[in-house]
Amino acid sequence: MKKILSIFAMLILFSSVASAEKVLRIGVEGAYPPFSQTNSDGSLSGFDIDIANALCDSLNVKCKLVKQDWDGIIPALLARKYDAIIASMTINEERKKKVDFTNKYYASPARFVVRKDANMEIVNADLKGKTVGVQVATVMEKFVIDNYKDLGILKVRSYNTQDEANLDLTAGRIDLGFMEFGVAEEFLKSKTGAKFKMAGPSFAQEKWFGEGIGIAVRKTSKSLKNDLNKAIQAIRKNGTYDKIRAKYFAYDIYGE
Amino acid sequence: MDFSIIFENLHRYQEGLWITLQLTSLSVTIGLFLALILALMKNTTNPILSGFARCYIYVIRGTPLLVQLYLVYYGLSQLEIVRESFLWIFFREPYLCALFALTLNTSAYGAEIIRGAIKQTSLYEIEASYAFGMSKVQCYRRVIFPSVVRQAMPAYFNEIILMLHATSLVSTITIVDITGVARMLNSRYYAPFEAFISAGIIYLLLTILLVSIFTTLEKRINKQAYQLKIT
Known part of the structure; x- marks a missing residue:
């Protein structure tokens, strides 16, 4: 019995060591060019995707992008299939009843x-x-x-x-x-x-x-929301945002 | 769970129900005619006619309805020839595309049911009718068809119920049937349980209604046949 217990203890220890590098799972759409699209080889690209990766870099976590159809993208967030949605989602009152939003990362008519x-x-x-x-x-x-x-x-x-x-x-x-x-x-x-x-x-x-396009998180993920807000500010300040923006748009998509 | 969303949107379900009923009844009715023609074609000795019917049934039964639906709706619209021709008046409309695909689909399955029933008709009865001096057409009308109706009925009623459920696929090509309404409400209010349970209940009630109608019909027709036999 003791042996089994110690094996369990070791397993738990190891698994916690293995997960030292934090993973942030992000839901994306992959069918909304130029913001999010699936390439012929199955990889994802687009403004949303680049922003997601830049935010993960800024937060020092590993990004895991999860592709999800648009009409199920909020239910899947609530079902914990991923922890945040970066899919050009407008911040509006109806969605706010179900999820929390970060500040906008762009705004576009x-x-x-x-x-x-x-x-x-x-x-x-x-x-x-x-x-x-x-x-x-x-x-x-x-x-x-x-x-x-x-x-x-x-x-x-x-x-x-x-x-x-x-x-x-x-x-x-x-x-x-x-x-x-x-x-x-x-x-x-x-x-x-x-x-x-x-x-x-x-x-x-x-x-x-609404107030523009934001990142949706579950209402319980307060600290993630704060982290993402800080990360958006950080990539705006250090020029990463503008570099990504210039890749896709000739104008300032962030809005005023 | 919050079913007030459903009650506020009941009129939408009502509109969806109407679309589902239309698509089911129209596709099954037109499909039955096609199925009859296909079954007769497959049973002829003419190799071109029977070959065509056989190929058609193979292809339609060998591919999923969803694939057929996409081919008709998104596939055909990519062809310049279709878009420039008079056919476009027809294929422009999602409703008609759906009806087209559903009809083709059910006609192939129906043809197999009818063909099987024709094959099941007793050879003695057919021989007897010829001995009475009936022509081939008379034999089909007086002997084979009445027997086919009785034989094919249970399987055909089953096919109708399957078609009722198959119409739910048309919601993928922008048609707002019962499933389409459920999908719309789900994406608008993020309430998958409420939206789809309501749709499920409507389908269930429809199926129960259809089954009870079919059972009565079956009983009545079999009774008539029985009475004909003993008189």
């Missing part, structure tokens, strides 16, 4: 995207009866439902990923896309997006688009 030859202005008369495609459970979806669908102006179709919405936009199944500015820009740069342009004003009303 949303834009309509239409075909170049569409001859359509973003005014209600032109939009009447048209169909807009958005990603499910995003602030963009909520915005078009509240401001266009419920007023009987636009029809709304919700997609699991932004990539699928873009596919249907190029196929001509939907007349407009409504997406975050950086995503729209990336789409217009792509081969299939060349026939499209942004239209109408930038939308950034706080009621829908």
Whole structure:
């Protein structure tokens, strides 16, 4: 009995030594270019991914990125599949009921995207009866439902990923896309997006688009939230943030 | 658990229920016609017709419905030829794409059920009908089909229930059926239990309803057949 106990004790000791290097598990989406995308070899890249790695470096922990579909990304955080979400998630009241957010790490408005030859202005008369495609459970979806669908102006179709919405936009199944500015820009740069342009004003009303994009953590992870806030400040100060930013965007995506 | 979310959104489930019922009934009805034609084709001695039917059934039954759905919805829309042609009016709509894929799928399974039932018809009965001087068409109408209906019924009713459940896949191509509503509520309120339990209950009630209708129908048709035999 004593022997078994001592073996157990040793096992526990060893395992605690092995985990001396702390691992931070981060949920990412991997289907939201240029913020998060899965490359053909299965690896992840994008602004969110680089920011995640930079924050881990700053915190001196090992990053473990976990890919998770968007519509299950908060439930999986609550189910402890990972400890934080870095997936371009807007800080808003509904989500705050379930999770805590760090300060923003960027803020970016949303834009309509239409075909170049569409001859359509973003005014209600032109939009009447048209169909807009958005990603499910995003602030963009909520915005078009509240401001266009419920007023009987636009029809709304919700997609699991932004990539699928873009596919249907190029196929001509939907007349407009409504997406975050950086995503729209990336789409217009792509081969299939060349026939499209942004239209109408930038939308950034706080009621829908909140205080910007933050990192979500469980409500019980107070110290992790503080650490991440400090890390965001640190990479903003030491120039890492700007280096990553310049890789993807020609403008300052952090906002004022 | 907070079921108030569900009660606030009951009208959404109602709309979803309507879509599910439409897709199930339409695909099963059109699919039954196709299945009948396919079964007859497979039973002919014409090698082209029976070969086509055999290949079709092989391919459809050999691939998952979800793959077929994606091929029809996202695959076809990538082809310039489809997008430029009159077919696009049809394939542009997610609802029609879903109906198309579901119908093709159930027609292959239905064809096998019907073909099996035709094969099961007693040879004596068929021979007797020819001895009475019936033509081939008359034999099919008076002898084989009534027997097929009785033989195929239980398996076909099962296929209908499977189709009801299979329609849940259409939520992956932006259609808001019962499952689509559940997914939407889950992603909006982060309440997977409430959303999917409600969807499950609706499917369960629908299945119970269908089963009771089918049992009554089966009893009635078998009773008629029995009475015909003894008179």
